[in-house]
Amino acid sequence: MGTPRCAPLWLWWISLIFLLLRHTLSGFALVEGADSVLTWRYKRELANETGAKTAADMPDEPTLSMRPKTPEELKIPQCEDSTADCAYGGKCVAGPNGYKSCLCPASCPVSIPVSCRAEKHDDYCLSMSDDYREKFLLPEPTCYMGICVCPPMFDPWKMEGSVKLLPFKCDRRELRVQGVALPSDSVYQGTDAMLFCCINMDPRTFVNEDGVDFIQNSSIIREPTSTPYHEIFTDGFEPPRCWSLDIKNAQFSDSGSYLCHVKTVGRHEIPANFTIEFVVKDTAPTNLIGDSAFAVLCEA
Known part of the structure; x- marks a missing residue:
């Protein structure tokens, strides 16, 4: 007799719980599927909070450094x-x-x-x-x-x-000059070497054929052996831009500082210099074995 009287009360509680669950699930679906004002504000506040922390830790934003x-x-x-x-x-x-x-x-x-x-x-x-x-x-x-x-x-x-x-x-x-020694800036006496003074642009109308000097030890001016104007300028190919100085049968007197000194023409007089330190070492020791000779290439 007691059970039938309690049945309506249990049904009422079950209905209430079902309605609450349905409302909650609908709310989750709304937040997940829609870009509502509340979700946008939440995302913005979260981003601002995270951004404030990262800004303090990393002053430079990756997007700015990568642009x-x-x-x-x-x-x-x-x-x-x-x-x-x-x-x-x-x-x-x-x-x-x-x-x-x-x-x-x-x-x-x-x-x-x-x-x-x-x-x-x-x-x-x-x-x-x-x-x-x-x-x-x-x-x-x-x-x-x-x-x-x-x-x-x-x-x-x-x-x-x-x-x-x-x-x-x-x-x-933006004119610059660079000095290069080949095969090395340190060679043995009696060997050959080449010094290069190369600029970073097409020399025509700006650096004349005689516009680069090799100044040895601040006093001896040595004229280049070849210039870019000895070569052919062709559209579509890298323009020649190096002056060279051939050193044949290198002697100790060839050692020293070589200043690449560039002289320009036109409105802009741009000072451009580069120093090559060139060293001539003593001849490599030679050992005789039978009738043949070979050089022991080692540092003096």
Whole structure:
């Protein structure tokens, strides 16, 4: 008799619990499936809280450090005149942020067409590589006087073996010179060597044939054996940019400091020097075995 009286009460509790569970599940579904104001605020507050902690621990955000560098950040001079400011065949071009910088044919990678004389499309000279554009915010290659010109390079060029030359630049004010000794800056007496003074741009109209001297020990001026103008300048190929001094049958008098001294012409007189320390060592000892001779190549 007692059970029938209690049945309505249990049914009421079961119905109430069922309704509560249904309401809770509906709420979860709403939060999970919809971008409601509450969930957005929660996400924003959580992000701000996390961001505040990471900002204190890491002042530089990864997104900022990974963005392309501007010409100002790269310390590229702003140009005004293509002829006066840019290297040979260069053009002064405004970039995405309005900053003007020089483009030139010497800095174009092999993926860029050489001639654009027969084409009338502005984008015929294509684009720099994805890797380049991710690193640098500079103007895209463009056609100038029938030749494609490109923004400056930042990776060194290989000359011979492990020797790396300065990357090509397009603004005359970025002129630099580098000295290299081959096969080494330390050779044995009686052997041959070559000293090189190489600049980082096409020398034409800026550094004349006699524009580089090898000054030994601050007093003896030695004229180059060869210059870039002894070679052929061809569109689409890396322009010659090295002056060389041949040292035949090296003697102790050839030892010393060799200053690569560059003289420029035009509006910008840019001082550019580099010192090569060159050493001539005593002849390697020679041992005789029978009728043959061999040199024991060891450090003196």
